[in-house]
Amino acid sequence: MFLVLLRRLRLAFYTLISRTSLAAFEKPDIHFFRFGIPLVMKCTRRTFSTEAHALVFLGSTGLKLPIPHLLDSVELDGNTYTVMTLMKGVPLFDATLHNNLGNPEHPIPIKYDAIATALWTLEQPLKDKGKVMLSASGHGLPDPIQFFEHYMNPQPSVLELYYHITRHLDEEGRPQWTTKHLLQAYPEPMQAVLDDEVAWVHADLKMHNVMIDPTTGEFVGILDWEDSGWRPRHWQVLCLRWYGRAQQGCFANCFRRMRFPDKTEKAYDAMPKLLCYMAT
Template sequence: MFRFGIPLVMKVTHRTISTEADALRYLNQVAPRLPIPKLISSFELDGKVYTIMTKLRGHRLLDKWPQLSTKQYTDVIVKEVTTILYQLWDVSQPSDIKGKVMMSASGDGLPHPRTLRESLGGPYSSTLECYDSMSDTKMSNVSPHISTALTQDPIVWVHTDLRMQNILVDDEGHVTGIVDWEDSGWLPRHWQLHILRRPQWGCMGAWVVYWQSEFRCDDVTEKAYDASLDGVLVYPL
C-alpha cells in the first residue's frame, strides 16, 4: 500500500479478478453515501492490479480500542456500524444474478473458507450449493428445517473482513469509514454474523461480546445463522 502527499491511497494486489477496484466501483455507484473509499482509478500491469482510491480520515478502531472500549464509546460505535450494515444490506442483488452466492462485483468467485482463503470459490447458484462445496454433509441429507432456514436468508452484500482493523474512527469515537473491500461480495446475510461473532484478531473483548450477546438481526437471518452451526458450517468464515 502506498500513500501520497494528497489524500489518496494506492493498493497493489496479485489478484486480477474479484479486486477491491471491482467492489468499490460497484458500491460507489449503487450506494454512494456509504462511508467507504471512492475509486479514482485502477489498472493492470505485469500481472498485478493497482488500485488508487481516496484515503478516509480516522484511526483504526483496533489501535484506538484501549481508549474507546468503555460502554459509552462502544454503544456509539456499534450503533453506527449497524447503521452502515443496514445501508449495505439495502443494496438489491441484480435480477440477472438473483440467488447467486460467493460472487464478487466482477462476477467471479470469492476466497473460499475451505482453502483457508488461498483460492477463489464460486460463484454458486444457491446458498445450498455453496454449503455443499464446504461442508462434509451434503445439503440433500440435512434436516428440512436446516435447509429451509438457510435458503430463506436473503443474499446481500457482505464485508468478509469487518473487524476492528478495517473500521476507522475519529478521536470522539465516531465511525468515519470502513475499508478493505477486496473480499466482499454477494453472500447469505448470516455470514456477516459469523464474521462479527467469531473471536479472533480484530474481533475480541467487548466488541465481539456485543455482537454475540446483544445484537440481533431479524428472525430469518438469526435462524439461518443457528442452522449453519448445526453441523453444516465446518470451516470458520
C-alpha cells in the same frame, strides 16, 4: 501496446509521488501519496475480485457509504493498482487497545450495524438473482473450506454453496454426496439457511478495518472492500460476532446482543450444525 505503455506511465507516476509507510513490513502493498495529497494506492496481486471493482459497484448504488472513493485503477502484469481517497484516522483495533473504545456502550457498534444493514438493501441484478460467492467483477470469492487461501467459483444458489462446504457431513461414505442427500440428512438447518436472504457482505468487517478519529473517537469509515460480494446474509452476522484477535470479545459481544431479522438469526443459529468449523 500503446494502452499498455499508458498504464505503465500512469503507474510510474503514482509510484513516484507515493511511498510506503513506516510500517511497510505490515502492509507492503499500500503506498501513501506524498506532498499532503490525501490518496493511497493499493496493490492487489490479481485482476479479479479487487477493491477497485467493489468501489465502482458500491459507488454506483446511490448509498452514502463511508468508504474510500476510487480515483483510478491500473491493471498491469497480473496486478491491480487501486488509487483511492485516504481515510484519515486510526484503526478501531488500535484505538481500543489504547483508549478503551471497545466499551460495549460505545456508539460505534451501532454504526457498524447501520452500514451492514444498508448494504442489505441492495438488490441483485436479475441475471445474478440467487447467486452467491459472487464479486463485483463477476468472479468468485475466497473459499471458506480452504481457509480463504483459494478462490471458489460463483455458486448458482445458497444450496449449492452449502453442498460445497458440507461434504464432511457424509458419514455414510457415499460415492457422491449430493444436494438431495444434504437436504434429507439435515432438513431443519438447511431450511433455515435457505430461507435467509442473499446480501452484499463485507467478509472482513472487523476492528482493524474500521477507522475512527483518534481525538474524538468518532467513526470515520470502513476500509478493505476487496473480496466483498454477494453471500448469504447470515455470514455477515457471523463475521460481526466472531471472537478473535481482530474482533475483541467485548466488541463482538455488542453484536451478539443485537438482534437481526428473524430469518437471519435462525440461519445463523443453524450454521454450527452444518459446518465443521466457522471462520471469517
